[in-house]
Amino acid sequence: MQTNxxxxxxxxxxxxxxxxxxxxxxxxxxxxxxxxxxxxxxxxIARLGLRLAYILETHVHADHVTSAGRLRQLTGAHTAVPxxxxxxxxxxxxxxxxxxxxxxxxxxxxxxxxGHTAGHMSYVWxxxxxTGDTLLIDGCGRTDFQGGSSAALYDSITQKLFALPDATxxxxxxxxxxxxxxxxxxxxxxNARVVGRSREEFIALMDNLHLPQPKLIDxxxxxxxxxxxxxxG
Amino acid sequence: MQTNxxxxxxxxxxxxxxxxxxxxxxxxxxxxxxxxxxxxxxxxIARLGLRLAYILETHVHADHVTSAGRLRQLTGAHTAVPxxxxxxxxxxxxxxxxxxxxxxxxxxxxxxxxGHTAGHMSYVWxxxxxTGDTLLIDGCGRTDFQGGSSAALYDSITQKLFALPDATxxxxxxxxxxxxxxxxxxxxxxNARVVGRSREEFIALMDNLHLPQPKLIDxxxxxxxxxxxxxxG
Numbered sequence: 001m002q003t004n005x006x007x008x009x010x011x012x013x014x015x016x017x018x019x020x021x022x023x024x025x026x027x028x029x030x031x032x033x034x035x036x037x038x039x040x041x042x043x044x045i046a047r048l049g050l051r052l053a054y055i056l057e058t059h060v061h062a063d064h065v066t067s068a069g070r071l072r073q074l075t076g077a078h079t080a081v082p083x084x085x086x087x088x089x090x091x092x093x094x095x096x097x098x099x100x101x102x103x104x105x106x107x108x109x110x111x112x113x114x115g116h117t118a119g120h121m122s123y124v125w126x127x128x129x130x131t132g133d134t135l136l137i138d139g140c141g142r143t144d145f146q147g148g149s150s151a152a153l154y155d156s157i158t159q160k161l162f163a164l165p166d167a168t169x170x171x172x173x174x175x176x177x178x179x180x181x182x183x184x185x186x187x188x189x190x191n192a193r194v195v196g197r198s199r200e201e202f203i204a205l206m207d208n209l210h211l212p213q214p215k216l217i218d219x220x221x222x223x224x225x226x227x228x229x230x231x232x233g
Numbered sequence: 234m235q236t237n238x239x240x241x242x243x244x245x246x247x248x249x250x251x252x253x254x255x256x257x258x259x260x261x262x263x264x265x266x267x268x269x270x271x272x273x274x275x276x277x278i279a280r281l282g283l284r285l286a287y288i289l290e291t292h293v294h295a296d297h298v299t300s301a302g303r304l305r306q307l308t309g310a311h312t313a314v315p316x317x318x319x320x321x322x323x324x325x326x327x328x329x330x331x332x333x334x335x336x337x338x339x340x341x342x343x344x345x346x347x348g349h350t351a352g353h354m355s356y357v358w359x360x361x362x363x364t365g366d367t368l369l370i371d372g373c374g375r376t377d378f379q380g381g382s383s384a385a386l387y388d389s390i391t392q393k394l395f396a397l398p399d400a401t402x403x404x405x406x407x408x409x410x411x412x413x414x415x416x417x418x419x420x421x422x423x424n425a426r427v428v429g430r431s432r433e434e435f436i437a438l439m440d441n442l443h444l445p446q447p448k449l450i451d452x453x454x455x456x457x458x459x460x461x462x463x464x465x466g
Contacts, residue, residue, distance in 0.1 A: 001236075002236075003234075003237060004237040006237060007413075008413055023236070023360075040411050044412075044414065046419070047414070047415045047416055048419075049400065127256075167282065178270075178273050180240075180241055180277065186281075
């Protein structure tokens, strides 16, 4: 049955973190946690009476540092990351088609959606998809670093994500306009980057965005490859 | 079965607005919408494929203006307000014990929780309680205007809200510290205003807060008594 995650926001990087828990169990999963919100996120888990089972990353982020390693130290939860993201210290290395099991029969289906980065995964749970930077509300992630590919992103969005049931709720990793949630049905009909564009037109559009480098990229990417923990520690 | 609402935030007044919809139906209820987020809220309802059935207010707000009247004009949804809040243009005047029915068997139970204001209501839906300004996360609303009463607030929190099942999730009308949701269990054990204080001690605490008047009170209260619509229109 469809239910909603708990959605938390980081105003600095406009990142959404999600807490996912099924009814009738205290087991929870957190997706894309942000370093300086570690205490906030643990407080939510405590207030809700939950126990953290997994810490998931959709990809190696370039705009913020994860708290995954710290959350693992503090809670004993497992870290799970896409196999193609080069995060050696994570104990679960996810592949397309994997299923994460937790709580009382809860399952999260793992879907490889490359393009923003080569390893990027989306996660499907109870009528929701956590799309990371692959599909944003009325937009999509950039494709100009970390093995990004506009062609792969177009295929991930139009062939994989848009093949999910229309009513599936779309929860992105970021939003910059106060938008919280969308649906596959809506994005198929309205997404400003994809709708009405051929694969070639999409590639041309993405190749001409000329976005500045994320301010934190040289700090965030190496840190996130170590789950946000200090290197050599 | 427990599910979560969709929680939206107004950074100016730190107000939470909620969109509530059960699985298997397109009928939705919005709670405490804010005037300048009318378009944002309608966009969420459209993206989710929902149809607005009711617009609910927990009370007459002093810190922001509602979009209830405008949402009614634009969607045809019914406005429902606490009977004791003096909002004559609302077509549904709620009393303690009323039940709001919408969608495929969804019900919202209406619970009179006076204290922040005399008419204030809380709303119970699928294991959640929308507590307005009666119970905040680790706090509570002020009691020094609009028929407020510290004694009534203490009774509303400790006798009515704390009588809900422990696992009930608490969704407040405001938060000023990045906190999104709590539970009755947690607030009964930890709430900084109530826990460890007798009724008399709580009254003494609240009577000595000496908070400044809300900046918008002289605009917001008369506007909200007309559902946020211009008077004499």
